[in-house]
Amino acid sequence: MQCPRCMNTDQEYFYHGSRGWYCRRCISFGRALIEEEKEAVSLKEIPAGSEEYILQYPLTQAQARIASACAQYVKSGDILLHCACGAGKTEIVVQSIAEALKERKKVCFAIPRRQVVLELRERLAQYFPHARVIAVCGGHTAETDGDLIICTTHQLYRYYQAFDLLILDEPDAFPYKDNAVLHGIAASACRGHRIYLTATPDAELKDMKEKGIITELVLNRRPHGHPLPVPQIHTGFHLFLLIRLVRWTRQHRDHPRMVFVPTIAAAEGLGRFLCLFDKCMICTSRTENRDEVIERFRSCGNGLIVCTSILERGVTVSGTDVAVYNADHAVFDEASLIQIAGRAGRSFQKPDGDVLFLCRTKSSLAEKCRRQLEEANRCAV
Amino acid sequence: MRCLMCGKDLMEGSLTDILIGEDPLCSSCRSQWEKIRWRFRFHGVPVYASYLYNEAFSACLIQYKECCDEALADVFLTEEKNRVKRMYRGWTMIPMPSTPERQKQRGFHHLRGMLACTGLPVLDAFEKTAAGEQKKQDRAGRLKMADAIRLKEDAVLPEKIVLFDDTVTTGSTILGALRCLEGRNIQIRIYAVSVNYRWVRKNRVSLLFKR
Structure with a gap:
């Protein structure tokens, strides 16, 4: 027996109800009966001419x-x-x-x-x-x-x-x-x-x-042809990292800066701390006006935002520099560190962003991430 | 056996799951339900309520009623089975009606399904007159629902009946049922598996003032 919708074949998930067998693994999408012949959903015909496309920039x-x-x-x-x-x-x-x-x-x-x-x-x-x-x-x-x-x-x-x-x-x-x-x-x-x-x-x-x-x-090559930003990794105790982070935010005060932290609590704590030095926004999954905060960060041009990994993908702010605080925390895996590093240096105006990983202990993941990015840069040539 | 909500293997769960293996939910899913076992009166009729209508309960109820997951039928009364059986021995359960279309779409009677494990006699005495999804209505619309319920013409009511519903949010369906039964010489009780906290508070307060 196989569920026609979620392709489940584990017998433990099937249940025989009054309408026959159904799959319980994908039940949150409504009941899918196994014996019922499922017809392919037919969508409308595509009109001619819809395939014409215009790109904003020509492809490299x-x-x-x-x-x-x-x-x-x-x-x-x-x-x-x-x-x-x-x-x-x-x-x-x-x-x-x-x-x-x-x-x-x-x-x-x-x-x-x-x-x-x-x-x-x-x-x-x-x-x-x-x-x-x-x-x-x-x-x-x-x-x-x-x-x-x-x-x-x-x-x-x-x-x-x-x-x-x-x-x-x-x-x-x-x-x-x-x-x-x-x-x-x-x-x-x-x-x-x-x-x-x-x-x-x-x-x-x-x-x-x-x-x-x-x-x-x-x-492995971005359209502007510059290499991917490779993170600098610093290891040290808490106070050292904080000082390092504050210095980093001051050095890059002309650009938008994103500071990634592992937990919501850390985001709030660090956000309050950085407020002492600079205007600072916080964006976590608990932030209610998230879209508004991101929009403000984008339009402001040299803002500082402390966020959790929810902004790790898909968010593009031109010319950002990125720091990860406590990059050796378990919530960050190699993929998410690479994605975070990928936030930097995406615009033509400022193609080389700065990426900083701050770790409390020596982290093999951060090293691995750096090696992967270096490897990618080498292959791109 | 897997937990019916989270799919975790019950044999991998806590010790209570393994030793007292009656519950089809694992202990962590079950602990999200707030058991209250409140007794109070609504328009003079004794009410018994087992759970508070919270997020976990409503998620389970939606999966059972809207996604038509019949496997969950026993989940609702497992903990209360024996108590309910004892309390209502000799009484007849009267489930609150749902529209015939929904019923047909589901293919099973969701309230009868819940009560099946208690073995109490069930009688469908009510029917819904106006169609319309209750959950989509606002408060005012829901209060009007009281008029949308009536006794079936051929219904023969026993002397001791329990009005049974899965959840009581504004109390309007129950109120409508009580109105239909006005003037008859029968004993009435109400059993709601879950209740909305606001509705109970309102009733309790009004009760205090009466005294």
Whole structure:
């Protein structure tokens, strides 16, 4: 027995109710009966001309090469697009999307986080001015059919066997990572091929690559051609790190600065401490007006923000410098440290950002992260 | 066996889970439910309430009612089974009605399912007249729901009845049922598996003033 929606085969999750067998693993998406013939969701035909696209900047040579390779390979198989943070993953897949739309194929862009969905919809709507680009996520579910659909990975349950091309952005991010239900739902929503976009592929993706199920395309160079910022690592006791951090914030006072901390409590504590020296914002999952705080930080130009790992992905503020306080804490893994380091130096105006890791003990993860970034810089040449 | 809510293996849980293996929920899921066992009166009718309607309880109830997860039927009364059986021996349970469409969609009677483990006699005496989802209504709309309930024409009521509902938020459904039963010579009790704290407080306060 297999659940048609989440692909579960574990017998312990099946339950026989008055309507027959159903799967309890994905029950939060409503009851899916096993014996019921599930029909593929049919979506509207895509009008001609919607595949025309305009990019704000032309692709660099390296980007264009990857983009056309991606558009070609995706016709016959799944792809892992392994690009450094800020290398322009979205722009690279635009060509593949356009070619799929031209063949009247349904395309979906799925992302684990809700906030990124709305941001990405704006961007893709600019790139595809003639297509109807819609966002489907919590709070935006009135309309679920368009020419190009951007949704959270949770919303994929609406589209059984509906997509010919499914682009999964950041599949190594919470909550999609290691979530068997979401993996199953994504698999059942796609009848064609998939593209995974990430800067930090997790063990599962690497394993798939080893087995030859997916083709990997690598791009380690940002469009401005400068190397990725490599973190400086400082180890020491508490007071030393605080002094180091204050000095760092003073040195970079002309740029926006982000200080990442492991816990909400630490964010509040450190935020209050840094307020003594500079105007300081705090952003954690408990902050109620989060969007407003981020917007203020973005517009202010040389602000200082203390945040937890919720801002680790998808948030782009031009010209930021990044520090991680207590980088050896267990909440940070290698992927999240690389993502955090990737916040820096993303703009053309200030392509070399400064990244600082402050550890209380010698951390192999921080070292590993630095080595990976150095390796990526070497490969890019 | 796995916990029905979090999916954790019950044999890997705490010692109580392993030794007193009756509960289909693990102890950490169960501990999020606030057991109150309150008794009070509502319009003169004795009420017994087992739990407070909090986040964990409502999550479980939504999974049972809206996502149609029948496996959860026994979860609600496991702890109260024996007590309820003892309290209402010789009484007939009258569940509050839901609309026929919802009922058909679910494919099972959710309140009968909850009561199945107690073995008490159940009688569907009420029906809902106006359609409309109760949970989507605001407070004023919910209060109007009192008028949307009536006795079935062919219903023969026994002498001792218990009005049974899964959750009481504003009390309007129960109030409507009480109105339908006005003037009849029968004994009435109310059993709500969970109650909204605000509703109880309001009633308790008004009770104090009467005395």
